[in-house]
Amino acid sequence: MRAPGTLGRVVTALRKRRQDTVLPVLIALIAILAGIIEPRFWTVDNLLNLARQMVPLLVVSVGQAFAVISGGLDLSLAAIISLGGVGGILTMNRFGIASGIGCMLLIGVGTGLLSGSIIAYFRTTPLVVTLGMLSVAQACALILSNGTPIYDVPAPYAELVGFDSIAGLPWSVWIGIATTLGGGFLLRHTVFGRYVYAIGSNASAATKSGVDVPLYTMLVYGLSGLCAAIAAVVLTAWVGSAQPVAAADITLQSVAAVVLGGVALTGGRGSMLQVIYGVTMLSMLSNVMNMIGVSAYYQTLVIGFVIILAVILDRLRRGRYA
């Protein structure tokens, strides 16, 4: 008999999700409120716009989530976006669109693996290594571009990735969805994902039960670098230029989104669904505040309060000793 098994699984899943109900409800509430205050919120145009705005942060947060779940942190993501964007667009202008995109991805994975291998094999803290990499990558981006934005972006590239739609959704949104699904799949269904959780939960136990901790740590940062590179593809196409200092805030925003969603900053716990919640919350708040004309200063203030509040709520939900 299949039915009781399925039912049982649904019940179990719901019980597990009990932790995750606060944010979705909050998101729904804000969406409803926003619709009441500003009816334009619920127009297709605005929702598409919101989805498009979300993509870079979502993609970067997916990478950040891997680093955080493994018990680390990646502070170099924004710099990798800058370096990938500049390097990729320069290559694109010389060798074509495909090699340009390939170059961006390679730069991301390469820098990530480099940080990762230093973290893993020299047993250094991710915080300091990625902070160093932030400087290095940022400097390389400035040197390559001579400190000026590169506006010479091939038109077909900007058109396609930045603005064209397929099945009603912009390409960039599809890229965001694919990255998130891919991340979720890796975490839930692969040996790699299982080990990432194990390392974040108890690195010593992972080592002693025979997990190749250095290898998987390196791969984690390779992956977060790749996510930054994907964000670089989306951003350069959308903005139509390669900025030497692109999206400087995005690293800390990604940490905020990941934590806001409920991923444990101490590692070993968290899911892609939580990342989506966190990113949606932050992006929706700024979208709504933009529409009702809240000044940028107050927006920053509100988002700061929301993050702090979310962490407190999370703590209360999990109980004193969890």
Added chain:
Amino acid sequence: MSLDPHTTLARANRNAALPFLEVSRLSKRFGATLALDDVGMAFFPGKIHCVLGENGAGKSTLGKIIGGIHSNDAGTITIEGHEVTLGTVNRARRLGIAVVFQELSLAPDLSVRANLLLGVEPHTHPFARLRRTWENERVLAVLKRLKVDVGPENGVGRLCVATQQLLEVAKALIRHPRMIVLDEPTAMLNDAEKHNLYAVLSTLRAEGATIALITHHLEDVETLADHVSIMRDGRVVDCFAVSGASDSKMIAEKLSGVRPVHSRDSAKQPVREAPFLRIDGLLDRAGKPAPLDVRRGEIIGLYGVVGCGAQHIVDALVGLRPASEIHVTLDGCRRVSATPAQARRAGISYLPTGRASNGIFPTRSIRENLNVSLLGHYSRGGLILRRREAAGTRFHLAASAVKYADLEDDIVHLSGGNQQKVLVARALRAGTRMLILEDPTAGIDIEAKRQIQEAIRARAADGIAVILVSSDLLETIELVDTLYTLYAGKVVSQFPSPQLRDRAAIVADVIGQQSPAGAG
């Protein structure tokens, strides 16, 4: 017999003064499991009260409630006749209660001094200056009392688990508690350290302290107990006073419901064939090479006090800290394990001591904890086959008699003993050629211990070389075919079939009393 806690308490009241602390009708629920169900118990000053029971019987939960870690759902706690609410660790501490937990709770990066005095610094205000000489005196006094030979400025993280365990006790003692609750304090200690702790507890008892001792070890009960409570499934099933060691058999029977059986298979034939595993590069006390041989189906034991060198050998075998002088030949081939991951791929599996710090993944489910070294069985091309994994997990948890509510619960929801069963199951299945087990039955009740020992023997019978490093001498003697005693990095003696041997000789070896000439 009637198990109403009030009659038991009344009976106890007759032969002693007022209890220092008394709990009555105590209940505590964790999710679906009722950890404590209407529990009553009284603890008297100047008495040692042993709380016995299987894993998951609720012993540790009771200790944690008394220590203020958990709050009770129902029932009352009275201290010297006054009802109190403990609720937080600090409140329990102010009322004179100190708890030594089963899981180590020391800060690894702080010094011994800082750890012991954590929370008892004399603070009149948060920025009060710490008086180092005064602190050192206090720390040294308590270390001396426990005969722990470490400097107060040593970092705790580098000390071995047994020493850390004693430091936990020291941490409790330094506060001069009126009541001390110890949860499995002897689990990680060897014979010498254990007797030392017994002596300290006896002195404390003579000084009038109230002592609650949560334990699985009959030896603890034999040596120390004045009162014994036996718990099962969250209830107190028996409560009585004991006098002298003659009662130990009775206690064992009451505890397990069956007579203790010696399950050692006497018909077992020693296998005579070429060694399956050979460890070269060790020396005996005369400086001559002393190779360690393990044949297929054989279990060898390494026994010694802290710093005896067993850890060094294990680290080299597992690839944690490769040692150039140690050469390992496994199944006829030279083997060098550079990392534990490499060792695992070669079928060498390791069960480290220190469940909380080296064993479990606290934020992950029982399923993931069990399978972390076994994903090869449940995956294809890096993809995990979830259904096969779940089925395998259920099968193996049942085979290891783990008490659990849901496969997907975090492992920390299990009692300590059940966590250990999961870890043993993980290690036993991952090792296809060699098993290295450190304190495999730490914190486990007698029945489960027997099961685990049988499982270990069964793995050895499959042709796997098993190396046991345990601080529990009785267990080592019962389990191993050959015992090597170690002292200061040297192999002292080899005891074939140590169960036929004199325990005193083994103990003399490991504390360095034996002359280099006499080898077993």
